[in-house]
């Protein structure tokens with residue numbers, strides 16, 4: 001699908017660790033990239049500048065993924081700048097932790113708003129705008145299988161993401177658009193590292209048989225496969241990219 005006209009990819013959370021690596025990889029694969037961010041314009045602009053310095057095309061666009069109008073504007077920017085949208089990779093997400101017994105509804109509502117409502121908003125706009133032959137990819141998490149204490153709101157949000165991916169794949173029957181999720185294990189980004197002691201990080205890094213943390217590029221490789229020609233037959237799947245963190 002990459003051989004003919006320039007294809008465009010929208011990457012949400014491109015100011016973050018995984019989203020930034022995905023944006024850079026898809027640019028190397030030949031996509032024009034719309035790099036979305038929420039707060040860190042400097043990080044998003046660094047990704048855009050690196051893409052442009054490498055001969056690619058990219059713009060940075062601010063949007064809160066839970067805000068339907070902002071997401072509509074994000075997709076409109078892809079259309080006005082690059083002529084449309086072929087691939088959407090929804091990487092934006094947050095992971096504040098809290099025990100269920102705390103009953104911290106502010107925390108729960110925030111996680112659900114960004115991770116689940118945000119996914120619903122982005123998938124809804126993607127379902128309307130992605131061109132035939134396109135790909136929609138959301139980020140879940142391998143921590144679903146672990147049920148670690150403190151991960152209740154986050155796991156609830158990502159279980160919802162996986163549900164939405166399977167339903168949307170069915171709803172897009174006949175459009176030749178695939179919908180998949182990538183569910184990383186621990187990846188060395190601020191989302192995973194912040195708030196953890198070195199001992200906690202070392203312990204989690206030892207869980208997969210490959211005995212290391214994932215790196216953002218490990219996830220970008222999988223996204224590149226799903227977004228590229230070789231991923232065409234993958235649909236309604238959750239790829240647990242985790243080094244065996246099961």
Ligand code: NDP
Nearest residue numbers: 013015016017018038039040064065092093187189191192
């Ligand atoms: P980072 O913390 O490095 O990046 C998070 C990104 O999400 C940033 O670009 C941030 O934007 C963006 N973001 C946060 N809130 C919003 C919002 N309301 N609207 C738009 N963008 C927002 O995290 P990762 O790169 O590690 O995570 C990427 C995805 O991968 C997430 O969905 C996460 O749940 C998932 N994941 C991560 C794992 C890990 O171990 N790191 C493991 C499994 C899944 P800004 O910085 O501009 O505010």
